[in-house]
Amino acid sequence: MVYQATEVPPPHSDLPPDNPPGKSPRIKLRDGRYLAYREQGVAKNKSKYNIVLVHGFGSSKEMNFLAPQMMIEELGIYFLLYDRAGYGESDPNPRRSVKSEALDIQELADQLEIGSKFYVIGVSMGSYPIWSCLKYIPNRLAGAALIVPVVNYNWPSLPKRLIREDYRRNLVRWTYWFAKYAPGILHWWVTQKWIPSTSVLEKNPAFFNTHDIEVLKKIPGFPMLSQESIRQRDVFDTLRHDFMVAFGDWEFDPVELSNPFPQNESSVHIWQGYEDKVVPFQLQRCISKKLPWIQYHEVPEGGHLIVHYTGLCEAVLRALLLREEPLTLDQIHP
Structure with missing residues (x-):
């Protein structure tokens, strides 16, 4: 049961195995x-x-x-x-x-x-x-x-007085923990549909102010952060690893x-x-x-x-x- 909770669905690809991805140099x-x-x-x-x-x-x-x-x-x-x-x-x-x-x-x-x-x-x-x-x-x-x-x-x-009450600190801390130790649960959470405010990262007002929301009406947004994209294992793993490096322990x-x-x-x-x-x-x-x-x-x-x-x-x-x-x-x- 624990194994199932930490597993992520396999990657989806429309390309045949021998077809090299993309056309960019x-x-x-x-x-x-x-x-x-x-x-x-x-x-x-x-x-x-x-x-x-x-x-x-x-x-x-x-x-x-x-x-x-x-x-x-x-x-x-x-x-x-x-x-x-x-x-x-x-x-x-x-x-x-x-x-x-x-x-x-x-x-x-x-x-x-x-x-x-x-x-x-x-x-x-x-x-x-x-x-x-x-x-x-x-x-x-x-x-x-x-x-x-x-x-x-x-x-x-970073002074503790500045970060102690910062709600983003706890959000990052818990996200990092799940990304490292229970990626399957994290994957389920960001793709479930019960609570849209936490599952839809692409245009979430929790992360964007009113001017940002206006910008999002004019640009394609962030398709990689949509639920459909994050369901793919390769996309989720890329985002997860990037997050863990950015917010993990640095050498300096x-x-x-x-x-x-x-x-x-x-x-x-x-x-x-x-x-x-x-x-x-x-x-x-x-x-x-x-x-x-x-x-x-x-x-x-x-x-x-x-x-x-x-x-x-x-x-x-x-x-x-x-x-x-x-x-x-x-x-x-x-």
Whole structure:
């Protein structure tokens, strides 16, 4: 009976066994895994700025980054997006870790020859690979931006007074426990239909403010987080492993990191929504104060989906690449 409770339904696939998945270009990593990627912006051989974009939880390399096309062409920006391990058309990594995320980015950059230094931008759960880059490959970075980055409640530097009463901490703690020790029960819980507010992750108002809800009316949403998708074992396992790495025990605490640009030759940025229901702004402010070399930007009425707000992506690029002061943040809106 215990075995049944922790088992997950087998993966569903419409592809014949010998048919390779997807049509996107892929690279083969040293460990034999394949990583799928997508290129956007100007041609690589004509670019002035090369940026690796890292998607978040339940997303993929098809994520939208709404930078103005005229700006991309004028500045000569090349974007490299990829499916993180297990997502989209990339192979899962059974040894996934915080460090492996940075090493995947480094190997992708090397095989595609985008230069000895490049920029990285991570969104939400895609931000922990950016912390990993700052830790393990800082010499490869030309600059970095973290947009609504997730916060790991296990980081020793977080003041207990800030996290003790945070309901998200207990939610993360219990989800992590079930993900590790009883994945079958967790799978049943997130796909059952009795309590829609807990089973439908895709457009749950518990995680999104009113502006985010407006955004969700205009974008495809997060199909990977739908009940139909999560019922598939491979999808569920990818999400589960990603969650466990992001919120598990790390080999380092981000506030112990050194400034990768001690001569002020570039910069690192955090962008946060004041009304974010997934990551509290108080924790981001705390981290930024402990790391004064990080430039902190807070969108007054922003939720967790500020990357989709008008003006946000342009502001991120101008601050990161041109070191310009961002637009008045209250002008950034859905």
